[in-house]
Amino acid sequence: MAVARTRSVALVGVTGRTVEVEADVGNGLAGIHLIGLPDTALSEARERVRSAMVNSHYPWPDARITVSLFPASLPKRGSQFDLAIAIAILGAAGVVPAERIVEPFFLGELGLDGRLRPVRGVLPSVLGAAEHGDVTVVIPSANAAEAALVPDVKVVPVADLRQLVEWLRRGEEPPEALAQDLLDPIPSTAPPAVDLSDVVGQPVARRALEICAAGGHNLWMLGPPGTGKTLLAERLPTLLPDLELDHALEVTAIHSVAGVLPPNSPMVNRPPFVSPHHTASAAAIVGGGSTVVRPGAVSLAHRGVLFMDEAPEFPRHVLDSLRQPLESGRVTVSRSAGSVTFPARFMLVLAANPCPCAQPQDNTDTCQCTPVVRRRYLGRLSGPLLDRIDMKVTVARSSRRELMADRQFVESSKTVAQRVLVARERAAKRLSSTPWRTNAEIPSTALHAEYRPSDEAMKPVTACLDSGALSARGLDRVLRLAWTLADLAGKDRPDHDETATALALWLGVDT
Ligand SMILES: Nc1ncnc2c1ncn2[C@@H]1O[C@H](COP(=O)(O)OP(=O)(O)OP(=O)(O)O)[C@@H](O)[C@H]1O
Numbered sequence: 452m453a454v455a456r457t458r459s460v461a462l463v464g465v466t467g468r469t470v471e472v473e474a475d476v477g478n479g480l481a482g483i484h485l486i487g488l489p490d491t492a493l494s495e496a497r498e499r500v501r502s503a504m505v506n507s508h509y510p511w512p513d514a515r516i517t518v519s520l521f522p523a524s525l526p527k528r529g530s531q532f533d534l535a536i537a538i539a540i541l542g543a544a545g546v547v548p549a550e551r552i553v554e555p556f557f558l559g560e561l562g563l564d565g566r567l568r569p570v571r572g573v574l575p576s577v578l579g580a581a582e583h584g585d586v587t588v589v590i591p592s593a594n595a596a597e598a599a600l601v602p603d604v605k606v607v608p609v610a611d612l613r614q615l616v617e618w619l620r621r622g623e624e625p626p627e628a629l630a631q632d633l634l635d636p637i638p639s640t641a642p643p644a645v646d647l648s649d650v651v652g653q654p655v656a657r658r659a660l661e662i663c664a665a666g667g668h669n670l671w672m673l674g675p676p677g678t679g680k681t682l683l684a685e686r687l688p689t690l691l692p693d694l695e696l697d698h699a700l701e702v703t704a705i706h707s708v709a710g711v712l713p714p715n716s717p718m719v720n721r722p723p724f725v726s727p728h729h730t731a732s733a734a735a736i737v738g739g740g741s742t743v744v745r746p747g748a749v750s751l752a753h754r755g756v757l758f759m760d761e762a763p764e765f766p767r768h769v770l771d772s773l774r775q776p777l778e779s780g781r782v783t784v785s786r787s788a789g790s791v792t793f794p795a796r797f798m799l800v801l802a803a804n805p806c807p808c809a810q811p812q813d814n815t816d817t818c819q820c821t822p823v824v825r826r827r828y829l830g831r832l833s834g835p836l837l838d839r840i841d842m843k844v845t846v847a848r849s850s851r852r853e854l855m856a857d858r859q860f861v862e863s864s865k866t867v868a869q870r871v872l873v874a875r876e877r878a879a880k881r882l883s884s885t886p887w888r889t890n891a892e893i894p895s896t897a898l899h900a901e902y903r904p905s906d907e908a909m910k911p912v913t914a915c916l917d918s919g920a921l922s923a924r925g926l927d928r929v930l931r932l933a934w935t936l937a938d939l940a941g942k943d944r945p946d947h948d949e950t951a952t953a954l955a956l957w958l959g960v961d962t
């Protein structure tokens with residue numbers, strides 16, 4: 452009868468923290484006790500571990516088994532500790548050599564038959580383990596490709612408990628050959644199914660999307676039904692370049708924790724597009740959950756686009772909860788178990804009809820809404836939220852001539868994405884000594900200290916500031932937009948033209 456110790460990883464938000472798992476198989480009434488803040492899933496681990504061991508033909512010790520997970524203060528939730536618990540018990544019972552399980556990390560949920568099931572958050576968990584240097588991490592084979600994204604870690608993918616126990620008993624090196632095959636990360640290279648050339652006419656809205664993509668700005672599209680707002684917004688990601696490696700890892704870690712990674716393409720290397728429905732709960736948008744805190748839509752859209760279609764239909768408190776991430780690029784979710792912070796830097800696109808009746812308001816005018824009703828409808832988008840929007844574009848119905856025009860002359864996403872890339876490279880070069888890569892990320896202080904256009908260029912803005920039409924936050928938005936317009940025009944600094952256009956876009960452009 453003895454004690455054995457091993458390691459696993461707990462997730463706090465998208466950060467992996469080491470958990471020590473200790474098992475003591477000793478004298479006393481036969482039974483198993485788990486210590487260290489177990490929640491329901493962890494208590495169920497007892498049953499899964501017992502069945503998995505018995506069905507893999509290992510004797511279940513007829514003794515008092517105590518399993519302890521620490522630090523006790525870490526909230527340890529979910530089923531990913533099953534494997535470490537089983538291995539610690541097998542070590543204490545002398546089935547596997549106890550000294551061989553001290554160093555490696557074990558992650559995975561056990562099926563009742565001893566098979567290993569994939570778990571969420573493997574990428575951030577392995578990144579957490581990798582902080583200990585050159586480590587070995589044992590994971591379910593279904594998670595192998597995701598774990599392999601972390602360099603300098605020996606990953607041992609296993610299919611079931613028996614396979615793992617045999618490996619530990621034989622004392623060989625990890626099965627590299629098997630591992631390597633499975634480990635080649637498969638980047639998601641599937642071409643996006645939609646293209647900007649699907650949209651005819653709408654030159655102003657198309658240009659607004661290009662500016663959004665180039666500078667990482669937020670956009671509000673206002674217009675009657677059927678004018679192509681949703682069509683346009685869905686095409687914004689096609690204008691964005693692939694994610695750089697560090698950003699791709701951030702996004703993949705969030706998607707992994709949320710459990711939405713597609714099985715065969717572990718690396719998210721395209722900017723995500725997330726479009727929650729207006730009936731979605733606040734927890735689904737900002738993140739939450741009663742036992743396990745999961746990232747919400749704002750975090751799933753990290754480094755990509757969050758599209759709030761029919762924005763006034765969202766409850767006011769949900770819309771207002773976007774204010775914190777829009778300002779700081781992250782979101783803090785507070786729960787009784789503690790608060791968790793997730794990254795949430797996204798481009799926000801809002802779409803809205805001018806009134807709730809969703810009838811055309813052109814010369815066929817069937818809309819009966821009074822001005823008061825219309826005002827109240829759009830009033831659901833609060834001032835502080837709209838203050839954080841860089842551009843407002845009114846989208847009018849395309850003319851018959853536009854809709855009937857030959858579509859082969861319409862610019863494709865590829866052409867526009869090329870201009871966006873050049874503008875982004877200009878901005879990235881200018882910002883190379885800073886932590887920011889796009890103009891939208893430049894904080895207010897730096898903007899005024901280092902990126903102020905000349906007095907001449909500021910003229911259109913000063914007039915608006917004097918009249919009170921432009922708020923302090925609005926001024927920052929206009930300056931950032933002006934820089935993006937300069938980047939798109941290939942200029943070193945914004946001048947009068949760029950600030951005037953930026954101001955017009957901020958105030959709202961009618962098409
Ligand atoms: N400029 C356009 N180019 C090509 N198709 C268009 C255009 N505008 C509208 N359409 C067509 O009209 C349909 C409706 O467009 P979309 O759903 O984007 O409108 P919307 O502005 O989002 O309307 P709603 O306010 O009702 O959601 C599209 O599926 C598309 O077929």
Ligand SMILES: [Mg+2]
Binds near residue numbers: 680
């Ligand atoms: Mg729509």
